[in-house]
Amino acid sequence: MxxxxxxxxxxxxxxxxxxxxxxxxxxxxxxxxxxxGTMTAFDQFESCTLERNWEYAFGLYAGAQPAGVTTRNTYEGLRDELLSRLQEAMPVDIVLLGLHGAMVADGYDDCETDIIQRVRKIVGPAAKIGVELDLHCDVTQSMIDTADAIVLYKEYPHTDVANRAADLFNIVADAAEGKTNPTMALFDCRMIGLYLTPNEPLRSLVDDLLAREGKDGILSISLVHCFPWGDVPTCGAQALAITDGDPQQAARVAEEVGRKFFAMRRELDQVPWSIEEALDKALAAASAPVVIADRADNAGGGAPSDSTFMLKAMLERGIDNAGLAMIWDPVAVQVAISGGAGANLDIRLGGKMGPMSGDPLDLNVIVAGIAEDMVQEWPQQGDPMRIPCGDSVCLHCNGIDIIVSSRRVQPFSPDVFTNFDIDVASKRILVVKSAQHFYAGYAPVASEIIYMAAPGAVAPRYTEIPFKRVDLHKYPWVDDPFA
Ligand SMILES: [Zn+2]
Structure with missing residues (x-):
């Protein structure tokens, strides 16, 4: 093969x-x-292929930190390069695509469907196409009709990228060998949200899906969480089932799982706290450190990660013994590095990307540490991923250690503090600009985790997202859209 x-x-x-x-x-x-950290899925595809003594041809992988719409020339150029490498590699028996599922380019609401359809045109009907997606995606009927198997991450935080790549490989490899005949079905859950898999009741549902796979003709079951900050008509949560040659069973399983997911909607819909509420709660906590997630400014959701609303509130309230990570401000990093460790500087920090970031803060700071080409390790099932943050600095201001990076990235682990010799366990409050990926790294040290809704590009209260193109006959706009 x-x-x-x-x-x-x-x-x-x-x-x-x-x-x-x-x-x-x-x-x-x-x-x-x-x-x-960039090639986790592909490393898995490659090792699975080589284990079977099959031939592996890698074409191209292009990945960008979440932000706004991809420009048309960029998308079409990368897509055409990927397709021309596939053309050169022909004939192939299996195509494995590592995509996201919530990629929008200028002129393309749904880049993934476009890619899958063009791949199918090249490889013909006999080759098997397998697709791994992030669970923050929208799956379309055209994807289902065109690909042979689509497998999503099951965990949020995404600690199972390699495991799901292996699942996908096995499903597609068995199909290519004629052992199985995967058939897929989708169920629309009519809801939009962000769903945290370490928390009950979702934890048990995900464990149940894992337990059912590989038995009774069920090859795979995925929850399509959706990506709430993509204003495209397909935005919304779904369930996706793959069975062996039984489309009715796939439809039944997708509906059964999708209805269970929908039934949890109110429990899963944690309304995040405002800045003042989050700080009140943290200050009232009996033990420390309390971790506050500034979800609205999460680089991983496409936000600038340079908003100042929370830092301003902390300074105004005189909060000390605290840490905040990370503000994306390459100019401030450069100024701090020029000043050198120990320098006392007046610096203008953050708030540069627009109204969603708030105003820049003019602060007097001590450069408490410099970490060139800082790296953080993100805990995963298996080996941790090493995530580069670029040159970074720790600025100390009125008892707050502010981590500033030159690369726009969320804090995946406490490394962003410990790289500066900051003892996270001794802090009263740690603020992380992250929605949930911080969780695996910070939960072991946190006395409590508070999810916060500051202003920002990733508005954590769904009904405040300024959708224009999504049919909002969905929860939480409508309590029971199935009624
Ligand atoms: Zn995701």
Missing amino acids: RVFAGGISTETNTFSPMPTGLRDYKIVRPGDEVES
């Missing part, structure tokens, strides 16, 4: 003030040196 793999991936926040252009994509071509 001959396997081809490749993909283009980003999560598009259509409300973000920043376009996504060619320079925002890390592009990996065959033979390129790879920054760790």
